[in-house]
Amino acid sequence: MKPATVTFSKLVDKLQQHYGCPAPPPSTDPLELVIWENIAYLASDKRRAEAFATLKQTIGTRPEQILAAKHSALAASGKAGILPDVSAEKLLSIAKIAFEEFDSDLRSVLKTPLPQAKKALKRFPSIGDPGAEKILLLTRSYPVMALDSNGLRVLCRVGFAEEQKNYSATYRLVQDAIHEQLPRDYDSLIRAHQLLRQHGQELCKRSKPLCTQCPVREGCDYARKV
């Protein structure tokens, strides 16, 4: 595959010109970020934020607080998603793992070598390699270019790598393709993560991307082909 015709930094700069400065991450605490991923199944960011705020106000995000809560109260905070009972079970599971295996504090495990830190985070529900990398980035523990599915789709369409049948294979191909072009500082990496995600949600949607409105269409492989 030919290299992308736009550089990674130019792509992110154009996205920022279009969308403005991205919103800050929902939290910088690793346990809260694990909870954020699990609190409301298949909910929008807005609904997820509402569920997260409800949990913080009514129960709290400490493992001991979640373990002491009634199942119905946990399910009430997960109502923003489509499976509140499943979300409640996941919150209990997160709290149990954090309490029993990490003494209720994930910060110390983030200081361990990268493979060990990722392995620890992947003990939690819904956290695979991409999720673990996102938490390591947003907590400023390791300067890794975490990508969610939206960001990954944007980079594939622009032309950094070809999408594979296997998500992990695509993720690694894209990571390899952008590796040499990545900024090294946390602010730039977090900005790129947030903007690529926003672009995948708003214009470069999974089906029917809105290419005519896209600020990066001139450097995009997908737009050239359609």
Ligand code: SF4
């Ligand atoms: S031109 Fe279309 S496919 Fe390319 S990045 Fe923009 S929205 Fe996505």
